[in-house]
Amino acid sequence: MIKRLAVLLPLALAACGTLPEPFYGNPGPEGARLSIPPAPVxxxxxxxxxxxxxxxxxxxxxxxxxxxxxxxxxxxxxxxxxxxxxxxxxxxxxxxxxxxxxxxxxxxxxxxxxxxxxxxxxxxxxxxxxxxxxxxxxxxxxxxxxxxxxxxxxxxxxxNPQSLENRPPRIFIGPVTGAPGDGNHSLPLNLGRDLPGPDDVVVTNPAQADFTVTGNIVVTPGQNGQVMVELDWSVQDANHRKIGQVTQLHPLALADITPYWGDVAAAAATEAATGIQQVIANAVLKKGS
The missing domain is CATH 3.40.50 (Rossmann fold)
Structure with a gap:
């Protein structure tokens, strides 16, 4: 049975000048967990x-x-x-x-x-x-x-030379939905800058991807004039099976994300990338075990 695992990244509030940076922080080794997809039946x-x-x-x-x-x-x-x-x-x-x-x-x-x-x-x-x-x-x-x-x-x-044991996984960044302002555009744009590295490759063709990442943003009224922003990043394998989810949650002023997310999108993407990379790394490790 495939379990849907939602993982909450611990978020530290770090003030830097006048720019809101609520998503900077260390997600820690338990920042992302994995629900392993099944092998061929x-x-x-x-x-x-x-x-x-x-x-x-x-x-x-x-x-x-x-x-x-x-x-x-x-x-x-x-x-x-x-x-x-x-x-x-x-x-x-x-x-x-x-x-x-x-x-x-x-x-x-x-x-x-x-x-x-x-x-x-x-x-x-x-x-x-x-x-x-x-x-x-x-x-x-x-x-x-x-x-x-x-x-x-x-x-x-x-x-197998094409096995994930022998090459970096290919990741496609799918759509982000539900964000106010320009978040649906700025969040995946920033994530595309943070995900690539020696262990991961970002591709623009979903047919070439081993994993696909999509985002859903939910904004609800908070306290003291703020809103509660929840970012849910879902990771699916090439067979469209969900293998993990990284969730970020933090109160913000609505003005921090409308009309532009700016540095908030950059900080959120940086932290999300860390969790997503861990989910994918665990998936690759499990496939080879």
Whole structure:
């Protein structure tokens, strides 16, 4: 399950001359957190006759195994194989009073990327399709399978020159909405100056981007004649899945952001860039782990 994480950057008020600079400060190491997007889905079809499960028990085991893998952050669905997708097939062998499941991991190219045996299970419980026994077997084997699948992913990504492990991520800055004055223009303009660096590249074509950043500004009445300004920066991956959000919140005089944001936009973009870079860095690190 993908969780929507909103992160509040701690903002320090720093006065400098007569210019409002509410967004300057240190967001700290916990300034941005990440909700990891899922990898390509792994299909888990009902085991065939070679699994020694009957026609009623086979789909039950497939559902148990897929659900157990999801608990280890392996996006999995019980169902028929999909063209161009990853596949986990199950067979089994009997040795006396025990049965040992065996698993094969097949890639989109039809090649075998991994083989793994499961934990032995009582033959009678397996053959009779005992629900508790099947669920326990799926839960037990999913842990080891998740490690194997993670290692396969790391090996593939490490050998791919276009992998994010081997090049800087490409970021597209999308629209900013809801800002009074010129904020919808000045905020992304300033963010485009702060995001690029040795670890990140900003692109102008969204089709080339690994990540897209969009902003939404909400201004509500505050106290003492001020307004409360909330800037929410959402980060999505190339599949349009939200992986994180950086939120900035501070009271301002409306005159500070209308008609022009000026130095407030520059300061806000600088702090937002720090959080966004951390979200993306965590995403790249997770993909390679």
């Amino acid at each position: 792994l299909m888990v079809p009902p085991p065939a006759a070679a699994s020694l499960l009957d026609a009623k028990s086979a789909p039950i085991y497939a559902k148990d195994l897929a659900a157990a893998l999801v608990n280890y952050d392996i996006p999995s669905i019980a169902g028929a194989p999909m063209k161009g997708g990853w596949l986990l097939t199950t067979s089994a062998s009997r040795n006396g009073d025990t049965i040992t499941p065996a698993y094969v991991i097949t890639g989109p190219d039809g090649k075998t990327y991994g083989n793994q045996n499961g934990a032995p299970i009582a033959a009678a419980a397996w053959s009779q399709g005992d629900p508790a026994a099947l669920n326990n077997a799926a839960t037990t084997d999913a842990q080891a399978l998740s490690k194997t699948l993670t290692a396969i992913n790391a090996r593939i990504q490490g050998s």
